[in-house]
Amino acid sequence: MDPDRGEGCIHTLTDSTLEEFINRNQAAVVDCWAAWCPPCRALSPIIEELAKEHRDIAFGKLNVDENPQTPRFYGIMAIPTLLYFKGGRLIDRTTGLLPKGTLEERLRRLFG
DSSP states (O other): OOGGGSTTOEEEEOTTTHHHHHHHOSEEEEEEEOTTOHHHHHHHHHHHHHHHHOTTSEEEEEETTTOOHHHHHHTOOSSSEEEEEETTEEEEEEESOOOHHHHHHHHHHHHO
């Protein structure tokens, strides 16, 4: 089994580990967040549920305060932002606190 796809496994990512993570996984979602952000904290349990339910997708979290290069590179201006990667390429992004059903539909559309 791929170590990035364990049940409910969410990897803590950094500027230096992000590229390897997205290139190692065919389908990946990266949650760009900050500890001071209430919508980010509200999104966290939803991401945990999605990670448990979609074991074919690798999930990671990147703290934007501790890792400023990634938000600059991807032009992240608001958080939470989810970055969706397929085959190592960024294919979509969402910004803000979205309901679980909306995110599930997005995952089905992008990776289904």
